[in-house]
Amino acid sequence: MSSEGRVAVVTGAARGIGRAIALRLARDGAAVSLWDLRADGLQDAVEEIRRAGGRAIGCVGDASVAAEVARCAAETRKALGPVTILVNNAGIVGFQRFTAITEEAWDRMMQVNLKGPFLCVREFIPDMLAANWGRIVNISSSSAQTGATSMSHYVASKGGLIGLTRALAIEFAGSGITVNNVPPGFVDTPMLRESPVDLDAFAQTTPMQRPGRPEDMAAAVAYLASDAAGYVTGHTLSVNGGRFLN
Numbered sequence: 001m002s003s004e005g006r007v008a009v010v011t012g013a014a015r016g017i018g019r020a021i022a023l024r025l026a027r028d029g030a031a032v033s034l035w036d037l038r039a040d041g042l043q044d045a046v047e048e049i050r051r052a053g054g055r056a057i058g059c060v061g062d063a064s065v066a067a068e069v070a071r072c073a074a075e076t077r078k079a080l081g082p083v084t085i086l087v088n089n090a091g092i093v094g095f096q097r098f099t100a101i102t103e104e105a106w107d108r109m110m111q112v113n114l115k116g117p118f119l120c121v122r123e124f125i126p127d128m129l130a131a132n133w134g135r136i137v138n139i140s141s142s143s144a145q146t147g148a149t150s151m152s153h154y155v156a157s158k159g160g161l162i163g164l165t166r167a168l169a170i171e172f173a174g175s176g177i178t179v180n181n182v183p184p185g186f187v188d189t190p191m192l193r194e195s196p197v198d199l200d201a202f203a204q205t206t207p208m209q210r211p212g213r214p215e216d217m218a219a220a221v222a223y224l225a226s227d228a229a230g231y232v233t234g235h236t237l238s239v240n241g242g243r244f245l246n
Helices: 016-027 039-051 066-079 103-131 152-171 199-203 214-224
Strands: 007-011 031-036 056-060 085-088 134-139 177-182
Touching: 007 016, 007 066, 007 103, 016 031, 016 039, 016 085, 016 214, 031 039, 031 066, 039 056, 056 066, 066 103, 085 103, 103 134, 103 152, 103 177, 134 152, 134 214, 152 177, 177 214
Parallel strands: 007 031, 007 085, 031 056, 085 134, 134 177
Antiparallel strands: none
């Protein structure tokens, strides 16, 4: 897939799925602005892109805070130009029984996983409208498609993101802008490794008997961000190794 000449923003790009997406878009020819709260991993990813001959910058900031979004957007436009590819990947996860979820935990989950994408889309929609071309890809979750125990606040936030995807897709369908989402299904990332989930044991219960790789998600995003997906919008592209076949 080619993203030659485009400028992309990938949030949560210091590690895991976000990093893989940023590297793939850069390989496909996009200039990439990587956003994250982790300065060390962020700079490593930027340098990897530059060593391969790509254009990239990093911005340390919180994509769920309007002022931080505006600051990173300004840095991006100054260094790379208007943004026409946005990947809303930044997110947090939580594992708590519903009765243990506090109001503060609920609000934080919604702020990062749902408000953050809203703020980023709001920031970059004008760039896409001016270009008559845009690609927005939201990283949701397979848990929002099936439900999951002890994750109701997380599932609700990602379900909201799928709904936002569909609403935006309809609203901007005539503007050359597509809006889609990719729900990862059990991907081997640092965030999953840090969770209570037994990754290796659960992998054996899935059809492919292995977890997904960040690169699997990146390939799906690269397609949705390309010209080849110009007639695909409002779509949920599940990448889960056949997990829903069980």
